[in-house]
Every structure is written in C-alpha cells, then in structure tokens.
Amino acid sequence: MPKISRRSVLAAGVAVPGALAFGVTEAAAAPATFVIANVRIFDGRRVIDRGHVVVSGGRIVSVLERGGVPESVHVVDGRGKTLLPGMIDGHVHHTGAVRTDAPRFGVTTELDMVSDPTVHGPFKQQRQSYAPTANSDLWTAGWWATVPGGHGTDSGLKIPLVEPDTVPAEFVAARRAEGSDHLKLALEDRNLVTTKPIPVLSVDQTNKLVAAAKKLGMPAVAHATSQRLARVGLQAGVNGLVHIFFDEVASADTVALAKRTGAFVNPTLTVWSSWESAANPASNAVVNDPRVAPYISATQRAFLDTPWGFERPVLQPAMRNVKILHDAGVPITVGTDSGIPGVAYGVSLLVELELLVRAGLTPREALTAATATPAGIYGFADRGRIRRGLRADLVLVDGDPTRDITAMRSISAVWRNGAPITR
Numbered sequence: 001m002p003k004i005s006r007r008s009v010l011a012a013g014v015a016v017p018g019a020l021a022f023g024v025t026e027a028a029a030a031p032a033t034f035v036i037a038n039v040r041i042f043d044g045r046r047v048i049d050r051g052h053v054v055v056s057g058g059r060i061v062s063v064l065e066r067g068g069v070p071e072s073v074h075v076v077d078g079r080g081k082t083l084l085p086g087m088i089d090g091h092v093h094h095t096g097a098v099r100t101d102a103p104r105f106g107v108t109t110e111l112d113m114v115s116d117p118t119v120h121g122p123f124k125q126q127r128q129s130y131a132p133t134a135n136s137d138l139w140t141a142g143w144w145a146t147v148p149g150g151h152g153t154d155s156g157l158k159i160p161l162v163e164p165d166t167v168p169a170e171f172v173a174a175r176r177a178e179g180s181d182h183l184k185l186a187l188e189d190r191n192l193v194t195t196k197p198i199p200v201l202s203v204d205q206t207n208k209l210v211a212a213a214k215k216l217g218m219p220a221v222a223h224a225t226s227q228r229l230a231r232v233g234l235q236a237g238v239n240g241l242v243h244i245f246f247d248e249v250a251s252a253d254t255v256a257l258a259k260r261t262g263a264f265v266n267p268t269l270t271v272w273s274s275w276e277s278a279a280n281p282a283s284n285a286v287v288n289d290p291r292v293a294p295y296i297s298a299t300q301r302a303f304l305d306t307p308w309g310f311e312r313p314v315l316q317p318a319m320r321n322v323k324i325l326h327d328a329g330v331p332i333t334v335g336t337d338s339g340i341p342g343v344a345y346g347v348s349l350l351v352e353l354e355l356l357v358r359a360g361l362t363p364r365e366a367l368t369a370a371t372a373t374p375a376g377i378y379g380f381a382d383r384g385r386i387r388r389g390l391r392a393d394l395v396l397v398d399g400d401p402t403r404d405i406t407a408m409r410s411i412s413a414v415w416r417n418g419a420p421i422t423r
Contacts, residue, residue, distance in 0.1 A: 031074035032056060036394070038069070039078025042402050044085050044372030044385035047364070053083060055392040058130030058417035062388055081412055082400050085386050086393025087370040089349050090266045091242050091335025097121040099135040102338075103421045104295050105346035106395035106414050109137045109383060111374075113221070113242055114152065115339070117142035117178040124179070130391065132419030136345075139378065141221075142180035145171065145209050149199045151188035151223065162201060168208035172216060182219040182378075184242065185209060187229040193310060203232055210236040219378065221266075227254055240264040240377070242335060244325075246272060246318040255328045264377055265325055266335040269355040272318045274342030275308060282315075283342070286351045291409045295423050300344035308341055315355075323360035332361065333377065334370035350408050363405040392418035 033056040041048040041063065052064040054073065069075060086108030094112050097119055102110060109127075112120075120140060127137035143159050146152045153161070162171055172183055189200040201209070206222075213220040214237065221240045222233030227248045230241055234257045241258075244267035258265070273282040286292055287304055296304075326332050334356065336348040343351075349370065356366040375384020382391045394415045399407035414421040 033061075034074040034076060035070050036076045036078045036083055036396065039396070040082040040400060040402075041386055042082055042084045042364070042367060043387065044375070045368055047402050053386060053394070055394070055415070055418045058132075058392055058419075060386060060388055060390050060392050060394075063386060076396070076413070078396065080398065082397045082402065082407070083386065084367065084395045084397065084401070085371045085384055086391075086395060086414070086416070087349060088334070088374040088380075088384060089336055089338065089345075089370075090333045090374050091268055091337050092345060093337070093339030094138065094140075095119065095339060097123075099138060099345070101297055101300050101344070102136045102346035102349075103134060103414055103416055104423045105292075105350060106397075106408070106411055107136060107346045107349050108393035108395075108414070108416055109380070110139075110345070111182075111335070111378070112138055112140035112142075113184050113223075113335075113337075114141055114144045116157070117175075117180060120179070130417045133416055134421060135416075137383075139181040140179070141182050141184040142175050142178050144184040144186055144223075145175075145201065145205075146186035147199045147201055147205075151186040151192075151198060151200070162205055162209070166205075168205060169212040169215070172209060172212040172218070176216055176218060180218070182221060182239075183209065183213040185220065185222045185233065185238070187222050187224040187233050189226070189229060192225065193308075200229070203236075206232055206236045210238055227251065230254065231257060234258055234261055234263055237261060238263060240266060240333070242266045243268050243271075243337075244318045244321050246314040246321065249317075250321040250324040255325060255330065258325060258330045259328060264331040264333050264373070265322070266333045267318060267322050267356070267359075268335050268337045268352070269315065269318055269322065269359065270343050270348050270352045271337045271340070272315045273351070273355060275310070275312045276315050277311060280304075280342060282355055283348065283351045286354065286409060287344075287347055289409050291411075292347060292350065295411075296344070296347055300347055303338070303341065303344040304347075306341035319355070319359040322356065326359070326361060326365075331373055331377065332356065332365075332369045333374040334366070353405050353408055357405045364402045366405055367401060 054062040088109040123138040210220045219239040222238045224230040338345045396413040398410035401407040
C-alpha cells in the first residue's frame, strides 16, 4: 500500500504508534501456574468441546481433553467460552517499537511488510523470550524491493532502491544484514490513488531477487493488485501474495500456478473494504460494537477514522477471487495492512476474519488462517496452535467463534507468554 512511512502517516493526521493517548498497555502479573478449565478449545485446526489447558513459565504444559481440573493451581473458569491460540496478523506496517495495541485484541504476532528496520529495536530477542510483555512479537521485511519512481517511493523517505545496475543478490543480502526476516517485492505498475502508470520491477529482476532470497533462506512475498503481476511473482517462485488482486477474475491458469508453486494468499480484504466508502460499513460494524469499542485506543481510532480520500469498488471482486483460490485449495492467511489509513492494529483483524467468512471461508477456516496456517508457512514452531510445549499466547472468547465468527468481538482475556494483558 502507498504512503506507509512515519512522515506520511503524520501527514494524514494519524497518531504514530509509540505515543498512545490511550495509555501504555501492561502485561499484568500472573500466577506461576494456572489452568483454564472446562473450556472449549480451538487448537488452531480442530475443536475440543471441553478440556483444560495448564500454563506455567510462559508455556502450555498440558492440554487435557478429559478428566477433572488439576488441583493446587489457580483456576480460570472457561465455561461457556472458547480458548484459541494468539492470532497472527500476516500484514502490518509498524513505524515504532511499541506494539501494545494488537495484543488487546488477541493478536500476539505480527508480520511487518515494509517499514524502517532501524526502529524495531531488539524485537528478535523479544520473540525468543518467554518473559511477560505487552508487545506483540514481530517479524519484518524491513525495506522492500522497488524501483526508482515505483510503488512506495512517494513516502518522502530515502530508501534503498533496485536500480538498473543493482545486483539483486547484493540487494537482498543488504536487507538481511539490516535484520529483515523476509523479502517483499513491489509488483505494482500503477499508482493506486491516481491509477497512472509507474515503473515496476522487471521480470528478470523479480526472478533474481526471489532466487537470492531463497538462497539465504528468506521467504519472498509480493505486493500485486493485478492478476498479471501476481502471475509474475508466482512464476518467480514467491512464497505468497500479500494482497489479493482485484482487477480480473482469477483464471484457471493462475489458480493452477498458485497450487503448483505452493504459494499462499494474504488477501487484506479490510483495506479493500476501506476503499468502498468513507463510512466503511464492514469495519464500523466491528469497531462500534460495544464489546469492542471500549478497548480501542486513541491511536487506533485515529487510523480508523482517517479516510483515503477516494472511493473504488474493489471489495466484491477481491472477495470473489478469495473464494476461487480458497475453493481450489490455495492456503489463505489473515492480514490487515495496519499502519495505513482506514485500518488499525489488532482490532482490524476482527474485521478481516468476518470479511473472509463473507468471502466463503467457514469460521473455523478463517480462524485457522489466523493461527496454524501462517505459523506453518513461516516456520513458527512455538505458536499458532494450542499444544503442549508451545508458547502460551492465548485468547479467551465468550461464545463459540468456530460457529459464529462475530463471537471474536467478545474477547474475555488475552495472555502473552502466559501473562494476562490488561485490556
């Protein structure tokens, strides 16, 4: 998406994360060991109708599907509620080191898809720790691969570019040295606001960048809002598309290409919804719900209330392509593009889940797309499931979101590394 820098966000009148008017969210003190008892468990893929989850030292130490509640431990009553893994937002843009908004809404892991890599601080150390924290864990692309005058160069910041004489392998190595976990390529040949043509990476550059990333063990993902350029990325071997294209109906050839390469799609329907109308009804239904609204910070509200300044009917074509790809078996992951106007960290993931269900996923499939699927794709061995030995990033919800996705608006409690988040 365009204009994601700190400077452009400020120019749009949006408060920058790290200066929360809402107050700094804290991870509260927690008992050394506790059990969430008599709770419905969605483990990331399957549902256990009634069970107990024991947590100690920031980890899940047991998942009990039968029997009584363990004795001599603090008990959290889970009757009438559903316990889920902490959710993973597969597409955000963080312009600051503070990441406390997302966990209040059950989003405990975020994948940054372009931002200044120098501002993230010791995020790699944090995501390896089991100490209590109010921040989400972060993986980042750092600076993306784009050309002079190409998509993302209108931010006003000086960023590394893929010039005609750039050696792709050296460009990717430099991103890795800066701390990037994955490589994002900008495959966009038009300005998304004005629709005027802009320069874009060539097919040869795309192929060499993706090959270089794979040689270094870095996932490569592509921004592409047109089917033609999505195919360029898929043919180059990207691991995934971090938007759904909306200009054409997904063709049988594109679907077959995605399946053959094993690529995933992160649709970011929330962004396309925000283009539909200044009122943004899909988002407003969630963010104005009394179960949700009290927990939205001033920072989040400012992002949500900042309009794009144009309207474009792209949501229905985007949803149609999600259904085509999903029905064909292409993996879908959840992402919001938070950090730009119209969407906000954490809370917009609830919107994305509901839009994915409207697009044709079942509630359980949408929840898997926010937990087990991205964890598997990115190799996150310690999260995305409720299993013994995994990180105790957990979300407790009133009701059953595996049947009614709007139940995700009723979050009862969130734990990060086994410590409760003060919502």
